[in-house]
Amino acid sequence: MNMTPDQLDSVYITLCETADSAGEADESEFLTRLVLLLALDVGDPEVIRRRINEARMPVAARRTG
Amino acid sequence: MTAAGPDVLIVGAGPTGLVTALGLAQRGIRCEIVDADRGIATGSRALGISRRTLQILDTLGVSAACLEKGVPWVGSRSYYRDQEVFYLELPEEPDEAFPAMLNLAQEDVVRILLEQIDKTVPDLVGIRWNTRLESLQVTADQVQVQLDTLDGPTKMTAPWLVACDGARSTVRERLGIRLEGESWNTRYVIVDVRLHSDHPAERRAWFDPPSNPGSTVLMHRQPDDVWRLDYQVDDEEVDADNLVSHVVTRVREHLDHIGETGPMEVVWTSTYRARALSAPTYRHGRALLSGDAAHLIPIFGIRGLNSAVEDANNLSWKIAAVIHDRASDALLDTYSTERRAAAHTNLALTTRATLLMSPPTRGYELLRRALLGLVAEGHDEFCPLLNPRQTGTVGHPDSVLHTPSGSSEVGPGIGDVYPDARVCTAEGERGYLSSHLGRRTTLVVFADVPMPMDVPFDVEVVTITQKTRSHLENRSGQVLVDAGNTYTRWKVQPGDVVLVRPDGHIAGAWRYPDATAVAAGIARLQRKEAP
Numbered sequence: 261m262n263m264t265p266d267q268l269d270s271v272y273i274t275l276c277e278t279a280d281s282a283g284e285a286d287e288s289e290f291l292t293r294l295v296l297l298l299a300l301d302v303g304d305p306e307v308i309r310r311r312i313n314e315a316r317m318p319v320a321a322r323r324t325g
Numbered sequence: 326m327t328a329a330g331p332d333v334l335i336v337g338a339g340p341t342g343l344v345t346a347l348g349l350a351q352r353g354i355r356c357e358i359v360d361a362d363r364g365i366a367t368g369s370r371a372l373g374i375s376r377r378t379l380q381i382l383d384t385l386g387v388s389a390a391c392l393e394k395g396v397p398w399v400g401s402r403s404y405y406r407d408q409e410v411f412y413l414e415l416p417e418e419p420d421e422a423f424p425a426m427l428n429l430a431q432e433d434v435v436r437i438l439l440e441q442i443d444k445t446v447p448d449l450v451g452i453r454w455n456t457r458l459e460s461l462q463v464t465a466d467q468v469q470v471q472l473d474t475l476d477g478p479t480k481m482t483a484p485w486l487v488a489c490d491g492a493r494s495t496v497r498e499r500l501g502i503r504l505e506g507e508s509w510n511t512r513y514v515i516v517d518v519r520l521h522s523d524h525p526a527e528r529r530a531w532f533d534p535p536s537n538p539g540s541t542v543l544m545h546r547q548p549d550d551v552w553r554l555d556y557q558v559d560d561e562e563v564d565a566d567n568l569v570s571h572v573v574t575r576v577r578e579h580l581d582h583i584g585e586t587g588p589m590e591v592v593w594t595s596t597y598r599a600r601a602l603s604a605p606t607y608r609h610g611r612a613l614l615s616g617d618a619a620h621l622i623p624i625f626g627i628r629g630l631n632s633a634v635e636d637a638n639n640l641s642w643k644i645a646a647v648i649h650d651r652a653s654d655a656l657l658d659t660y661s662t663e664r665r666a667a668a669h670t671n672l673a674l675t676t677r678a679t680l681l682m683s684p685p686t687r688g689y690e691l692l693r694r695a696l697l698g699l700v701a702e703g704h705d706e707f708c709p710l711l712n713p714r715q716t717g718t719v720g721h722p723d724s725v726l727h728t729p730s731g732s733s734e735v736g737p738g739i740g741d742v743y744p745d746a747r748v749c750t751a752e753g754e755r756g757y758l759s760s761h762l763g764r765r766t767t768l769v770v771f772a773d774v775p776m777p778m779d780v781p782f783d784v785e786v787v788t789i790t791q792k793t794r795s796h797l798e799n800r801s802g803q804v805l806v807d808a809g810n811t812y813t814r815w816k817v818q819p820g821d822v823v824l825v826r827p828d829g830h831i832a833g834a835w836r837y838p839d840a841t842a843v844a845a846g847i848a849r850l851q852r853k854e855a856p
């Protein structure tokens with residue numbers, strides 16, 4: 261991860277905007293497709309598994325209902 | 326007031342108008358300020374004064390008064406729900422004369438500026454309160470205005486007019502200039518409370534705090550045990566009538582929650598909606614727009630008053646040069662292009678801060694929740710996204726006034742503000758470069774050996790040497806000795822020459838230049854043909 265703060269910022273904004281334009285109904289599918297595509301770029305199943313683990317919501321933060 | 330009538334009529338006695346007046350008067354220009362109000366406006370407005378603003382206020386002789394009253398701060402702390410997730414501390418900078426940020430209420434800044442006008446240039450600057458501009462006509466050689474005063478309507482003319490009449494500028498409206506950009510619906514209540522607390526001066530931001538779930542709270546220390554809270558309110562939540570009382574209750578809860586259980590007293594409240602707008606041009610012939618009259622910058626980036634002061638600092642030397650016939654009036658077009666480009670950058674930065682404060686859509690909301698959650702779990706890689714980026718001034722990299730550096734990368738960036746540094750005067754007095762630059766057009770000559778630069782230019786010359794000044798005894802202009810990292814900070818070596826504008830921005834830089842190259846650079850800066 262060697263993005264400059266500006267690059268990180270621009271990725272963040274692009275994600276916000278694209279999630280918006282996907283629309284509520286297709287938002288999860290868009291994000292899941294993105295993850296699958298990025299997984300191809302990462303190419304290392306160990307790394308992907310570690311990130312999946314990190315991305316799982318901690319129990320306390322889970323939204324109910 | 327002057328019998329001959331002013332050279333410049335300034336509409337509005339807010340920070341923009343007063344800084345413009347002082348900058349003009351310092352250059353011998355007579356101004357008349359009119360303001361619709363009875364006197365200084367009070368209430369919670371600008372608070373964060375940047376280092377760049379302090380440098381500019383220093384050239385007007387009021388930095389000491391501001392530093393004496395204000396509260397400097399270096400830290401910025403962010404919380405998500407119950408947890409602190411990010412702390413940013415600006416590094417100590419011994420090479421800088423001024424702190425990165427100073428909290429000082431806008432009304433104090435205005436009062437200090439007014440006192441300075443009274444003390445130093447009362448014969449050059451007139452101020453008329455209770456005087457509202459109603460309409461104006463801009464012709465080829467003057468501006469005529471219709472004013473409404475306590476004694477009824479009256480007229481005034483002046484060769485130039487600067488509109489510093491704020492967000493709802495009458496001048497802008499009468500000239501038919503429309504603001505362009507974005508506005509957001511989220512409401513904020515700004516609350517100033519008196520509260521005794523030992524918490525240090527720093528910026529604190531709570532995202533989704535227990536006291537205001539789903540929203541954001543900002544908190545800042547002001548002088549005299551006053552604290553500023555910016556409180557985001559969900560639109561559906563409360564109607565306008567009950568907004569303030571609702572928020573005051575929540576503020577109490579918030580203070581209790583962060584352990585501030587002492588008595589608090591509300592001293593001021595107002596409501597605010599963020600807007601990011603700019604006029605398409607800041608010049609309309611002999612009328613110029615400045616400060617909030619020209620652009621509205623969301624408050625969360627702390628760049629409204631600060632950029633207004635930079636506008637005034639950009640404009641005053643240019644109007645003075647045109648009035649003194651030292652530059653063509655095309656110089657004033659560059660005020661518009663330079664400051665509009667700067668507003669564009671300031672708007673982009675503050676818009677980012679605003680989007681983080683109050684995500685406007687589901688996508689932004691989703692990403693912010695993910696971001697804050699990850700940072701709270703220790704993913705510091707994402708911390709840069711929480712940096713409020715309030716410091717840092719905006720340069721004018723593309724200005725036509727500047728001589729491009731070409732392939733040789735000499736000196737600080739063309740268009741940037743000069744870097745401050747520690748120096749010694751000939752008398753051995755220690756100080757900072759900022760006491761010498763940013764006032765007049767100045768050639769800064771970096772020399773350990775005398776250079777063949779004695780061609781007479783109509784500019785100041787400051788020579789900065791790394792050795793002692795003895796071998797430079799016969800040089801014209803001022804000689805300063807580097808007492809810190811001047812050469813490193815300026816990215817120069819002996820033999821370099823840098824042209825600094827009266828507003829502190831770099832207009833050109835050369836290595837061992839011949840006099841013609843420098844003369845061409847100076848002519849370009851004054852929008853004149855090279856001799």
Ligand SMILES: Cc1cc2nc3c(=O)[nH]c(=O)nc-3n(C[C@H](O)[C@H](O)[C@H](O)COP(=O)(O)OP(=O)(O)OC[C@H]3O[C@@H](n4cnc5c(N)ncnc54)[C@H](O)[C@@H]3O)c2cc1C
Nearest residue numbers: 337339340341361371372373458490491616617629630631
């Ligand atoms: C809650 C809040 C917090 C803020 N915090 C910050 C901050 O921390 N840092 C920062 O840099 N900025 C901040 N700002 C922005 C800052 O307050 C403005 O950018 C600043 O006031 C602009 O100054 P000005 O002189 O251009 O306009 P103003 O201060 O609005 O002054 C305009 C003057 O013109 C007069 N006037 C208006 N119409 C007429 C007329 N027709 N005839 C004659 N006179 C007229 C008015 O009476 C007034 O005195 C904040 C703003 C708000 C609202």
